[in-house]
Amino acid sequence: MDDNEPIISGTPAAARTVDAAGRHDARTGADQAWTAEDLAKAKGRDPTPKNIKRAQAELDELGPAAIERTVP
Incomplete structure (x- = not known):
């Protein structure tokens, strides 16, 4: 997966939660105050x-x- 590609399978690069190494870094609703x-x-x-x-x-x-x- 190239993080510079603007869209892959309909998902913009900025919205992806898996990095190039395959690690999942999801944010949840409780991650903020x-x-x-x-x-x-x-x-x-x-x-x-x-x-x-x-x-x-x-x-x-x-x-x-x-x-x-x-x-x-």
Whole structure:
């Protein structure tokens, strides 16, 4: 695989997660910092105080798994 090729099998080079050595370097949703408001919005809920509180409780209980369940 040539990383300089713009598209291979419909996948742009910038979107590939396997490097030239065949290593898989996937990013997941939990690889970035998330707030309770972010999680509420990702679940399709309005960021009301009630929904933010529910999302914060989920983050406190599950940690990154709360994000992985919503944004794999």
